[in-house]
Amino acid sequence: MRIIRFLQQSIPTLGALTDDDMVYVLPQKDFMQLVQEADAKKITSLRLIEEIISNSAPLDKSCESLDLLVPIEAPEVWASGVTYERSRDARNYEATGGKLDATTFYDKVYNAVRPEIFFKSTAARTVGPNQEVFLRSDSKWQIPEPELGLVINKVGKILGYIVGNDMSCRDIEGENPLYLPQAKIWKNSCAIGPAIRLAETVEDPYQFQITCRIYRDEKLVVEGTASTGQLKRRFDELVSYLVRDNEIFDGTVLLTGTCIVPPNEFTLVDGDRIEIEISGIGTLINVVKSQSSVIKSI
Known part of the structure; x- marks a missing residue:
């Protein structure tokens, strides 16, 4: 349901x-x-x-x-980082200028007890199905991050599962880890939907299949798949750190990280269509708009 x-x-x-x-x-x-x-x-x-x-x-x-x-007007959206091996490798690539065998602090957080959790969005900044996601004007390397989201209450109980798109600027994040908020938060940089799968109807949340497709001029240019079974961390572990000494509100969404990263030479452009499908939940579809095209339409 x-x-x-x-x-x-x-x-x-x-x-x-x-x-x-x-x-x-x-x-x-x-x-x-x-x-x-x-x-x-x-x-x-x-x-x-x-x-x-x-x-x-x-x-x-x-x-x-x-x-x-949006199936829920989440008062806050939080996100987890480096929860999959693929995400760790991508972060290392960004931070080292493309040295595939480099080791950085991202390796440390991947193996650390404490997970990376950061603030992503508010209800006013979050868009839903078939709405536009925007490109940041001062970034030249931007991608979607397909993620399973947890809908939780104020004490951290998982109530349901949702599809999330954690838009990200790889160049800004790679330049300096302290730039993470700017690499993650801007207008229309977070999308969730199209539905919430009730938690009690999911037998094993580590069996969700995630697929991301990006279309340009109606041509499929990127496709990737993953499973929540590839997660390094458990959902209750991520939630426990989010609510620790923190005030969380009913209906908060916690995105759990991505395992699908487009090729390093790829960046989103105006007009791209992003489709993120998670088995048993649905497909979240958003069209990409550049800031210049947004200004022209006003």
Whole structure:
């Protein structure tokens, strides 16, 4: 069972998306209200949804035909770095100017007890399905980072799983690790969606298959696949460090790192289309826009 949000007669509406792709309208206003209502009734969110949809009919529209919104307006989005071996290697390449056999502090954090966790976005900065992600104007080497996201409550309980795109500037990050916030945070640099897979419906979260495809002029130019089974760290471990001595809000999203990195000679350009698919959740699609094209459209 998945949760989506969409516009129905111009009104943001919560919906349940079944595994046979039927969409049911839910009475709750947002995902956290659904979770809190289930908790109050001492039942799971899945059980509550099943009770609701048992007495209603599905929409006569497919999910693909709906005007989808972010499935949750996450008050904050955080992200984890160097959680996959491929990510460590890419960071080393950036930091050393292309020395493939170099060893850096990224090797240390990959093997350290404490994971790398950084702030990524707020609700106002985060975009959803079919919305535009922007390129940073002072970077010449930019890529998407396809990631599984964890939707958590204020005490760190994992409520669901979501697709995330942690846009990144490899040149800025590689120039100096202290530039990480600038390499990660700018307008429309974070996308999440298209749905939240309820945690109680996932038997093994380390079996998610992740695929990233990038199209340029309708031609596939980059494709990569990975599995959350390749993670160096466990999800509960990452969450435990995020909530440690920290105030976290209900509906926070924690991105868990990437294992898919485009070729080193690749950079995103205006008009590229990014498709990130995670099995059992869905496909997050965003089109890339440069700052110059954004300014012209205003």
